[in-house]
Amino acid sequence: MNRKWLAYPYIIWMIVFILIPLIMVIYYGFTIDDNGSVVFTLGYIRKAFEPIYFKAMMKSFLYAGIATVICFLLAYPLALIIAKKDTKGSSMLFVFILPMWMNFLLRTYAWLTLLETNNGVINTLLKALNLPTLNIIGTPNAVILGMVYNFLPFMVLPIYNALAKIDPYVLEAANDLGANAIQRLIKVVFPLSIPGVMSGVTMVFMPAVTSFVIPNLLGSGKVNLIGNLIEQQFLMTYNWGFGSAMSLILMVIILMSMGFMQKIDNNLEGGVGIW
Amino acid sequence: MDNKVLLRLVNIKKVFGSQVILNNISINIKKNEFLTLLGPSGCGKTTILRILGGFENPDSGFVMLGEENINNVAPYKRNINTVFQRYALFTHLDVYGNIAFALNIKKMNKKIIKEKVTKALIQVNLQGYEKRSISKLSGGQQQRVAVARAIVNEPEVLLLDEPLSSLDLKLRKEMQYELKSLQQELGITFVYVTHDQEEALTMSDTVVVINDGIIQQMGTPESIYNEPINAFVADFIGESNIYDGIMIRDEVLELFGHTFKCVDKGFNENESIDVVIRPEDVRLTKVSNSQKTTNHTSRNNQLIGKVTDCIFKGVHYETCIETFGEEWVIHDTENFVPGDYVSIEVDPFNIHIMKKHRQVDDDES
Numbered sequence A: 001m002n003r004k005w006l007a008y009p010y011i012i013w014m015i016v017f018i019l020i021p022l023i024m025v026i027y028y029g030f031t032i033d034d035n036g037s038v039v040f041t042l043g044y045i046r047k048a049f050e051p052i053y054f055k056a057m058m059k060s061f062l063y064a065g066i067a068t069v070i071c072f073l074l075a076y077p078l079a080l081i082i083a084k085k086d087t088k089g090s091s092m093l094f095v096f097i098l099p100m101w102m103n104f105l106l107r108t109y110a111w112l113t114l115l116e117t118n119n120g121v122i123n124t125l126l127k128a129l130n131l132p133t134l135n136i137i138g139t140p141n142a143v144i145l146g147m148v149y150n151f152l153p154f155m156v157l158p159i160y161n162a163l164a165k166i167d168p169y170v171l172e173a174a175n176d177l178g179a180n181a182i183q184r185l186i187k188v189v190f191p192l193s194i195p196g197v198m199s200g201v202t203m204v205f206m207p208a209v210t211s212f213v214i215p216n217l218l219g220s221g222k223v224n225l226i227g228n229l230i231e232q233q234f235l236m237t238y239n240w241g242f243g244s245a246m247s248l249i250l251m252v253i254i255l256m257s258m259g260f261m262q263k264i265d266n267n268l269e270g271g272v273g274i275w
Numbered sequence B: 001m002d003n004k005v006l007l008r009l010v011n012i013k014k015v016f017g018s019q020v021i022l023n024n025i026s027i028n029i030k031k032n033e034f035l036t037l038l039g040p041s042g043c044g045k046t047t048i049l050r051i052l053g054g055f056e057n058p059d060s061g062f063v064m065l066g067e068e069n070i071n072n073v074a075p076y077k078r079n080i081n082t083v084f085q086r087y088a089l090f091t092h093l094d095v096y097g098n099i100a101f102a103l104n105i106k107k108m109n110k111k112i113i114k115e116k117v118t119k120a121l122i123q124v125n126l127q128g129y130e131k132r133s134i135s136k137l138s139g140g141q142q143q144r145v146a147v148a149r150a151i152v153n154e155p156e157v158l159l160l161d162e163p164l165s166s167l168d169l170k171l172r173k174e175m176q177y178e179l180k181s182l183q184q185e186l187g188i189t190f191v192y193v194t195h196d197q198e199e200a201l202t203m204s205d206t207v208v209v210i211n212d213g214i215i216q217q218m219g220t221p222e223s224i225y226n227e228p229i230n231a232f233v234a235d236f237i238g239e240s241n242i243y244d245g246i247m248i249r250d251e252v253l254e255l256f257g258h259t260f261k262c263v264d265k266g267f268n269e270n271e272s273i274d275v276v277i278r279p280e281d282v283r284l285t286k287v288s289n290s291q292k293t294t295n296h297t298s299r300n301n302q303l304i305g306k307v308t309d310c311i312f313k314g315v316h317y318e319t320c321i322e323t324f325g326e327e328w329v330i331h332d333t334e335n336f337v338p339g340d341y342v343s344i345e346v347d348p349f350n351i352h353i354m355k356k357h358r359q360v361d362d363d364e365s
Ligand SMILES: Nc1ncnc2c1ncn2[C@@H]1O[C@H](COP(=O)(O)OP(=O)(O)OP(=O)(O)O)[C@@H](O)[C@H]1O
Pocket: B016, B017, B021, B039, B040, B041, B042, B043, B044, B045, B046, B047, B048, B195
């Protein structure tokens, strides 16, 4: 029986919500309205590489990178503990993904309430205890904190999945072959969990690098990342062409880094031991 | 095989929950011995290996390696290696990486590692497979890698948990032969687990038959096969015909109401016993129609039975015969037709008498 029609809704979805917007972004990014006639231009792309914009882009990658590293450092031990069968791992996992059920904006606003310089919850408490206050709202630190908090579960889950899949007998085999607990972690557990780490890194880094709500709120508009610049082009200066160009550059960089990760992943699965 | 005892299990008891899995297991394993733990699924074979490997602690009793009590020695510090039931290879490493794993941990010189790995690959017949990834190996090849990964460390003892169970019959036979010659070549003590009695009999110096966490019998393959100590062993080791009988007096027993001569003595008069007769220890002769109805022993140690089935098995015919509502399975070179009447004749020394109460049950009650 021909069931091709089952795919039609998805194809329509893809055309309407992915393909057409993409074509429009490309159209806006590469064309300019020259007295009523549309002409091809590389001007927007060139403009995106001007120092102020290029710096914002680099800064985005830097902060997202730092957030990703912190997420990894926090998530890995946590995932190890949760994946241990003999602990109450599943309830711990539940506690950690619980905040994910809340709206992203709400969670970020909550941090704002906590961190506010003058009458934030933390500082009120510190003042009451006669301790120096914490002034991080409006700094990159607050932005990175927001990224780590919001995206941590996306790092924990794939790593946990990879760890839980490891055959316990493989660990016994390593033990049998002379590896102590630390050697087992470095030589067996970590290499076997790399696919999980890869997807965790992708799932944290991608939204972090493009985020604009977190820098808007926790950075008080003082920390301008590429996401903010793109947002401003579309919503404030109405320079859709330039906004599109920056989006395209960001997209190309993201696609390239994804391809790179995929390659590392494939090499590992092919059994090429780099560890 | 040396006479020096290398590895000793002393009064090992293991309980999981409320279930006693191993009850007072004591085994002495000699240097260079090929010892096989044989028993049905769930009898505790893997548990014994895991205690030897250090992955499980006995609830009481201890394990001695040489002169040392190794109960509290971690697996990675024991000079014992294991070939796991499902191989447990490192999928993130290639064949070379798997075999070199333990040597790398020991931080050996790279050149020496390479030599040792190459030698191990030759020993298991996998030359040239160094760069192959584990997922691209067949079951038999994975099994060889698992063996190579263990023997490359030159352990004092190699534990093998049903290493051949997932291979097809032909490959299994081949690997049985290869493992046996490898063991002789290396001079390593093998503790081998299987539930295949034929495998146990062909490969081992010593067979330990286990059931319900208790050692039923321990000895050479010949002694286990020829002189099974109880009906369980007799039944588990090879096919057997086992019937209820009565020991009338020394060397005389009653079976299906007929008197048989045997060579066993030392039983109580009229004691109920198990009578065990191996399929190949019976002579069959076709009898004429006039004899068939008499159904009594004209000669000693003879019964008349009716053939119900006769299957060609290659070397012999497997003949099923019915007498007095009981079935006999007999291996014979002659082809009978179902419905034929045959005389079943057994020599006295081929009748094995076993006490009804297995010895092992005695110390439980
Ligand atoms: N960790 C455990 N917790 C609870 N029960 C266990 C555990 N390990 C084994 N058992 C039980 O102990 C018994 C013996 O198990 P074991 O694995 O030693 O059997 P086996 O002889 O190796 O069987 P097989 O031939 O099927 O591999 C089984 O009934 C099993 O359910």
